[in-house]
Amino acid sequence: MPPPEIPPSASIRIVLVEDHDMVAEAIRMALDRTADLRVVARSASIAAALADTARLRPDVVLLDRRLPDGDGIDCIVGLRAAAPHCRVLVLAGEGTITVATRVAEAGGAGLILKADNLDELQDAVRRVAAGEIAFSKGLLGAVLERLTGRAPDRGATLTPRERETLDLLGEGLGSAEISRRLGVAVNTARNHIQRVLEKLDARTQLEAVTTARREGLLR
CATH class of the missing domain: 1.10.10.10 (Winged helix-like DNA-binding domain superfamily/Winged helix DNA-binding domain)
Structure with a gap:
């Protein structure tokens, strides 16, 4: 399926949440070099992400999972409360079925890996901004199985x-x-x-x- 078309005049506004300066700069440059994507803020913590999202009301929050003040997935609900129309795309160093399922259950629009190429990242941002979901290859089917109860969650029975x-x-x-x-x-x-x-x-x-x-x- 081709990526959804974004009108040339439209600009997808993104809050980038990433605490490592070099990684954040590389991602920002990759997104800003396209006409339809614009990073309007870079946050380095969950607290800053919540404040920036409430202030700027972006279309997409590109959220690193590992942040200095906690697990980014845990703040998805708060981000969506701060800006109800925004979509949250999680960026992770590694992707497992359990992590991807947590993202979906929290209301996230997808999960993409840092190892994925920049074209895939840009495409994922466009997809979630258009109301679609975007999970790295191999994760979506497993997430759907987990959410519909066909695949067991190893941690589900832990007290x-x-x-x-x-x-x-x-x-x-x-x-x-x-x-x-x-x-x-x-x-x-x-x-x-x-x-x-x-x-x-x-x-x-x-x-x-x-x-x-x-x-x-x-x-």
């Missing part, structure tokens, strides 16, 4: 305490330190760890953390 345990495992902590951080007995912490391993189908803590990172389950 809040097990998710806390997984986050602490991701920090490299052992059972003794996890028990202290959670305020539970060491044996209880070990039980939490074991259930996390079982639910992620992992044989070791390292395998569980590796799986969690790949699936976008770690904060």
